[in-house]
Amino acid sequence: MxxxxxxxxxxxxxxxxxxxxxxxxxxxxxxxxxxxxxxxxxxxxxxxxxxxxxxxxxxxxxxxxxxxxxxxxxxxxxxxxxxxxxxxxxxxxxxxxxxxxxxxxxxxxxxxxxxxxxxxxxxxxxxxxxxxxxxxxxxxxxxxxxxxxxxxxxxxxxxxxxxxxGPGAGHTMKLLNNFLSLGYGAIYAEALSIAAKVGVTPQTFDSVIAGGRMDCGFYQTFMKYVLERDVNAHRFTLSNAHKDLRYVNNLANATGAANFVSASVKNIYAAAEGLGRGAWNVPQISDVVAEMNGVSLGEVPQLKAAE
Missing domain, CATH: 3.40.50.720 (NAD(P)-binding Rossmann-like Domain)
Structure with a gap:
């Protein structure tokens, strides 16, 4: 045929x-x-x-x-x-x-x-x-x-x-999948910043989490950036992340669903894009949240888009 x-x-x-x-x-x-x-x-x-x-x-x-x-x-x-x-x-x-x-x-x-x-x-x-x-x-x-x-x-x-x-179900599932991963990214970023506030380094943080129940493929690529400063560890921009999370929120609004967490996660990525970091990749949300908290997780390997 x-x-x-x-x-x-x-x-x-x-x-x-x-x-x-x-x-x-x-x-x-x-x-x-x-x-x-x-x-x-x-x-x-x-x-x-x-x-x-x-x-x-x-x-x-x-x-x-x-x-x-x-x-x-x-x-x-x-x-x-x-x-x-x-x-x-x-x-x-x-x-x-x-x-x-x-x-x-x-x-x-x-x-x-x-x-x-x-x-x-x-x-x-x-x-x-x-x-x-x-x-x-x-x-x-x-x-x-x-x-x-x-x-x-x-x-x-x-x-x-x-x-x-049926038609639309694939996009729904993809958005929910992305919400899970981007939500984890926001959680990792906040946890790393809180850790830095009390002097716990990303290396020490990783030594506890790696290999445990909270380890996963997304955590590994996220932390490859955090630990090694490899901007290509996860190639997906913060502006695309913000776009996907807007779609998640639009879907929740269209269906009348309560979406406490996805709304908060969307605003974290919206803030990153608003600060001119839209071209950065997803793991670099860790640097954005760290900056907001007045701490550093390491040298940022590329210039801020606004500069």
Whole structure:
């Protein structure tokens, strides 16, 4: 059976590895131009083709993957004047791998369904390295028939594919996953600052926590920065963290849920971005909270964005 024709928008840190896996596994691939030409040219050298607009891409694809920043970009790519909806024919499946707003996904699904187009969401767990290795996890929100249609392509870059519910359910699960990790980041930062207030160093703090019940993969990458000052230990910016937590709070508001903790965590990352630290990576929230407390956890290895 012929493999479906794949379109890909957003071949950045994560998207490039995902798209490379697809083209190398025999999926006919067309990508849309990216401000960084290097990943586009790499994919073209491997056999991919290029489209100039989302509408043009839609005319030559069966499945289109989106891997962009968030809801604003997704909405423009689908609903814009040269958006996917303008060039799509019935039977097209759109799979949003971004961390976006569930309410937008559900709204797009409802309006595109009338055109015979399926909107699915498949946000990701993992890193750019895992994307290149085809070892991501995907939380898929889709109608059952649509899930079966897109699953083989998702399996091209994801080792773990879980159908978590209907359209929007994937984005909901991704936001909750990110809330857990970013919440831990805020807790680690505050705990480290309190420790520093009484002269307990990050090294001593880690010697107690590492290997215990509160140790985990996120703790390890977070503390790799704190202890080694490796800014690339966890490459996810504070501005993106703030965006995801805004989405969590929006979801809580839309559902009428009480969200005492996520509101507080959101405000910690909002403060960091407000102080001009949005380009810093997540573990560096420890330095922001330390600065607010008048202590230092170590030399900050990059200049403040505001300077």
């Amino acid at each position: 012929d493999k479906p024709r794949i379109g890909f928008i957003g071949v950045g840190l994560m998207g490039h590895g995902m798209a490379r896996n697809l083209v190398e596994k025999g999926f006919p691939l067309t990508v849309m131009g990216h401000r960084n030409r290097a990943p586009v040219e790499d994919l073209l050298s491997r056999g991919a083709k290029e489209a100039k607009t989302p509408a043009e891409l839609a005319t030559v694809c069966d499945i289109i993957f989106l891997c962009v920043t968030g809801a604003t970009q997704v909405e423009a790519l689908v609903r814009g004047p040269e958006g996917i909806a303008k060039g799509a024919a019935p039977g097209l499946h759109i799979v949003d791998c971004s961390t976006s707003e569930p309410t937008l996904t559900m709204a797009l699904h409802a309006e595109l369904k009338a055109q015979g187009i399926e909107m699915c969401d498949a946000p990701l767990g993992g890193t750019p390295v895992q994307a290149a290795e085809g070892a991501l996890s995907a939380m898929v929100g889709a109608e059952p028939a649509a899930f079966e249609k897109v699953r083989p392509a998702i399996e091209g870059f994801a080792a773990k594919v879980i159908h978590v519910g």
